[in-house]
Amino acid sequence: ANPKIGVLVMSYGTPESMDGIEEYYTHIRRGHAPTPEQLAELTARYDAVVGGVFPLRENTNRQAEGLQAALDAAAPGRYAVYQGLKHARPYIEDGVDAMAADGVKRAVGIVLAPHFSTMSVGSYMKRAQEKAEEAGIAFQEIESYHLHPKLIEALVKRVKDAYAELEQKTGSGQQLKVLFSAHSLPVRIREIGDPYEQQLLDTSSVVAEGAGVTDWQFTWQSAGRTREPWLGPDILDTMKEVAEAGYKGVLSAPIGFVSEHLEVLYDIDIEAQAAAKELGIELVRIDMLGTDPLYMETLADSVEQATRTAF
Numbered sequence: 001a002n003p004k005i006g007v008l009v010m011s012y013g014t015p016e017s018m019d020g021i022e023e024y025y026t027h028i029r030r031g032h033a034p035t036p037e038q039l040a041e042l043t044a045r046y047d048a049v050v051g052g053v054f055p056l057r058e059n060t061n062r063q064a065e066g067l068q069a070a071l072d073a074a075a076p077g078r079y080a081v082y083q084g085l086k087h088a089r090p091y092i093e094d095g096v097d098a099m100a101a102d103g104v105k106r107a108v109g110i111v112l113a114p115h116f117s118t119m120s121v122g123s124y125m126k127r128a129q130e131k132a133e134e135a136g137i138a139f140q141e142i143e144s145y146h147l148h149p150k151l152i153e154a155l156v157k158r159v160k161d162a163y164a165e166l167e168q169k170t171g172s173g174q175q176l177k178v179l180f181s182a183h184s185l186p187v188r189i190r191e192i193g194d195p196y197e198q199q200l201l202d203t204s205s206v207v208a209e210g211a212g213v214t215d216w217q218f219t220w221q222s223a224g225r226t227r228e229p230w231l232g233p234d235i236l237d238t239m240k241e242v243a244e245a246g247y248k249g250v251l252s253a254p255i256g257f258v259s260e261h262l263e264v265l266y267d268i269d270i271e272a273q274a275a276a277k278e279l280g281i282e283l284v285r286i287d288m289l290g291t292d293p294l295y296m297e298t299l300a301d302s303v304e305q306a307t308r309t310a311f
């Protein structure tokens with residue numbers, strides 16, 4: 001057996017090329033192919049931001065490498081990092097297979113998203129846990145790390161920096177609003193007592209306090225276009241209200257995400273930015289965490305803590 005502890009780093013996944021969008025979208029829709037209109041609409045969004053390069057793949061690769069380096073620094077030779085993606089190759093199951101092929105017997109799973117929902121992190125973990133059981137690997141889940149002090153420190157710095165930039169753009173003395181946001185989910189998550197909303201509010205209030213921001217609000221983004229109701233208000237509606245109330249600028253802090261990808265580069269940088277222009281207000285977005293050493297240490301600390309608890 002391999003004495004190393006496997007670390008399955010999981011992320012949403014993105015198509016490998018423009019040709020792969022249909023397969024990816026079908027996977028997201030649990031095997032139901034999108035209509036030609038839906039496919040064209042998603043392809044247009046990717047076209048607008050990526051031009052053939054899908055940044056989430058590169059970003060996830062770099063974060064996985066960064067975590068391996070942070071773990072090697074903390075505990076040399078103890079951990080081996082593997083990747084598993086939710087909706088693209090290498091799938092979560094492929095990551096577990098790779099660990100099994102290397103003889104790994106104990107593993108920890110962590111998702112590149114700080115907040116827990118049964119519909120997000122919970123579904124990644126369910127797939128990983130099932131596959132690990134099949135492969136005879138003892139698997140420990142990390143549910144969330146949304147209040148880790150190093151994560152908070154990294155976000156506080158980003159909010160402070162972006163706030164200063166926004167002040168410069170609007171001129172001093174203007175009313176400015178900080179809008180924390182995350183991916184919306186269907187309203188039915190409330191019926192099962194899902195912690196997602198509360199965790200997001202907790203991160204927002206701790207970061208706002210650390211950055212000395214009092215005028216802030218939490219709002220949702222990127223809701224699906226299905227018939228069932230999704231959590232709101234949506235950031236575009238919130239921006240409209242804020243502008244009507246006399247604010248001259250908004251600071252977008254998409255704290256539910258950890259790197260630049262479609263939901264940030266399109267939904268915030270293109271769509272929300274265009275809305276801001278129309279409303280006559282400034283919009284500045286915080287830098288995403290990417291491979292910020294504080295984020296890599298957040299992940300590494302969480303892995304070490306899970307290891308101590310489980311093995």
Ligand code: FEC
Pocket residue numbers: 011012013014015025028029042054056112113119120121183184185186223224225226256257261262263
């Ligand atoms: O850059 C990229 O290529 C991928 C960007 C991307 C990220 C992401 C994160 C989350 N999602 C979450 C929930 C849902 C639910 C549905 C859903 C649908 C999509 C579609 C695309 C997409 N998501 Fe996503 N998501 C990303 C991309 N997501 C594309 C399909 C088209 C569309 O609706 O816009 C609805 C599924 C259904 O129809 O049944 C629900 C959550 C996250 C944040 C946590 C995480 O990263 O896992 C929650 C990045």
